[in-house]
Amino acid sequence: MNRNTLNKLVNFVWFQSIWVLAIFTQYQFWWALAVLLVVFFLMTSQPRLDAVCMLLVVALGTLVDSALTLTGMFAFSGPVYGVPIPLWLVALWAGFSLTLGHSLNYLQGRPGISALLGVIFGPLSxxxxxxxxxxxxxxxxxxxxxxxxxxxxxxxxxxxxxYKICQTRLSPKQVSN
Incomplete structure (x- = not known):
């Protein structure tokens, strides 16, 4: 297994760990969610790119899930703090956003496949x-x-x-020889 494949596998398992913690424990192990997010930023080679993308996707995801909650599509029994959705769901969005340039980067430039996977795996999740x-x-x-x-x-x-826009604007420019 080459290093790139291993990194994608680690990122995938890392996100699944966040999903399991968020869904099964919600606020009980919030600190573990925070640790997993911090560890990501200690390991990534592009922390600025990942942080900006994370903030944008978290904002988008929080907006969408808040709209779904406010229109009666979702109901949460636990506490919410400052937004209509629980903070563990916001953390889940943060984790998801940090897969876009890593374990899911093979979907860049493939909006049709991304849409199909969204249609299937979004509702499934x-x-x-x-x-x-x-x-x-x-x-x-x-x-x-x-x-x-x-x-x-x-x-x-x-x-x-x-993510592609963030990458275009924030990644180091390639120097031509």
Missing amino acids: YWAGARFGAVDFPNSLIFTLIILAVVWGLLFPLCMYV
């Missing part, structure tokens, strides 16, 4: 969260999953585009 009690769907499951499929079919390629 929320449905799994609902099955484990992290979120409730006040509407029917089918209706909620269809809405999430539409949202994620647009949102995932948009997140990939946000």
